[in-house]
Amino acid sequence: MRAVIAPEPGGPEALVLAELPEPTAGPGEVVIDVTATAVNRADTMQRRGLYPPPPGASQILGLECSGVVGAVGPGVEGWATGDEGCALLAGGGYAEKVLVPSGQVMPVPVGVDLVSAGALPEVACTVWSNVFMIAGLQREETLLVHGGAGGIGTFAIQLAHALGARVIATAGSPEKLELCRSLGADVAVSYREQDFVEEVRTATDGAGADVILDNMGAKYLPRNVEALALEGRLVVIGMQGGSKVELDLGLLMRRRGAVIATSLRARPPAEKAAICASVVEHVWPLVADGSVRTLVHTTLPLEKVAEAHRAMEAGDHTGKIVVTT
Numbered sequence: 108m109r110a111v112i113a114p115e116p117g118g119p120e121a122l123v124l125a126e127l128p129e130p131t132a133g134p135g136e137v138v139i140d141v142t143a144t145a146v147n148r149a150d151t152m153q154r155r156g157l158y159p160p161p162p163g164a165s166q167i168l169g170l171e172c173s174g175v176v177g178a179v180g181p182g183v184e185g186w187a188t189g190d191e192g193c194a195l196l197a198g199g200g201y202a203e204k205v206l207v208p209s210g211q212v213m214p215v216p217v218g219v220d221l222v223s224a225g226a227l228p229e230v231a232c233t234v235w236s237n238v239f240m241i242a243g244l245q246r247e248e249t250l251l252v253h254g255g256a257g258g259i260g261t262f263a264i265q266l267a268h269a270l271g272a273r274v275i276a277t278a279g280s281p282e283k284l285e286l287c288r289s290l291g292a293d294v295a296v297s298y299r300e301q302d303f304v305e306e307v308r309t310a311t312d313g314a315g316a317d318v319i320l321d322n323m324g325a326k327y328l329p330r331n332v333e334a335l336a337l338e339g340r341l342v343v344i345g346m347q348g349g350s351k352v353e354l355d356l357g358l359l360m361r362r363r364g365a366v367i368a369t370s371l372r373a374r375p376p377a378e379k380a381a382i383c384a385s386v387v388e389h390v391w392p393l394v395a396d397g398s399v400r401t402l403v404h405t406t407l408p409l410e411k412v413a414e415a416h417r418a419m420e421a422g423d424h425t426g427k428i429v430v431t432t
């Protein structure tokens with residue numbers, strides 16, 4: 108099968124489309140004939156040598172996919188050859204076939220085409236597990252989403268809005284700010300021209316954000332803590348702004364706040380399966396009725412995966428960049 112690997116760390120040109128052995132389904136596993144996958148920030152970090160796969164995971168890039176079940180291993184229930192599905196992966200999505208534990212395969216939501224479904228699993232599982240399962244965002248609470256126009260951000264805005272939360276989103280251009288508003292953000296903040304801490308305080312009458320979803324890490328940590336409400340929860344899911352910074356524990360204690368750093372990729376299959384099951388139960392109905400949709404910025408063939416990575420790193424996109432086989 109054709110698959111994309113990065114034998115040596117480097118820029119997008121380091122990606123190699125290679126011929127590799129096809130996977131075989133073992134007990135509890137499913138092989139998916141991939142229709143589409145999507146580019147995630149973790150993929151670009153892996154390509155650069157900064158985010159290696161977890162032990163035992165495929166060296167092939169790609170953390171999600173959609174497609175058709177091509178083979179089913181012993182002990183798998185609920186899936187049969189020919190079924191359409193989408194899956195959360197620890198790796199392997201940039202390929203014509205991928206092996207995945209059956210608990211991480213989800214049905215394609217009603218009304219979503221199979222190509223667009225390739226951009227759903229990672230954002231849906233990341234947002235649902237972090238914002239709702241871990242941080243416990245409630246109706247009428249305030250969520251601050253950084254990078255509101257990206258794949259994670261656009262999904263988080265819609266999902267929180269659909270479930271009755273107030274949403275504040277940051278973005279870097281007038282067009283992206285308008286997109287955030289159109290998706291349900293009550294307040295859109297330019298991180299280039301405005302102080303998001305001040306804007307959050309103004310928008311919440313001084314209370315602050317109950318939950319913050321952050322992809323920047325160190326760069327935003329002190330200001331995120333300032334922006335927290337009493338008993339607020341800051342969830343850090345990325346380190347685009349670095350990994351080390353001083354933290355004022357006194358301020359965090361006065362807020363009675365929590366800083367939670369999480370990684371979805373490294374979780375064991377049983378935890379991922381529980382997240383996927385919860386997503387199917389709680390999120391897929393909102394996708395099916397149109398309350399939440401996945402935004403696809405562009406679709407490129409597997410041969411142009413380097414171009415897809417360049418587009419991701421340029422930062423001009425909104426929503427997800429999809430790669431088809």
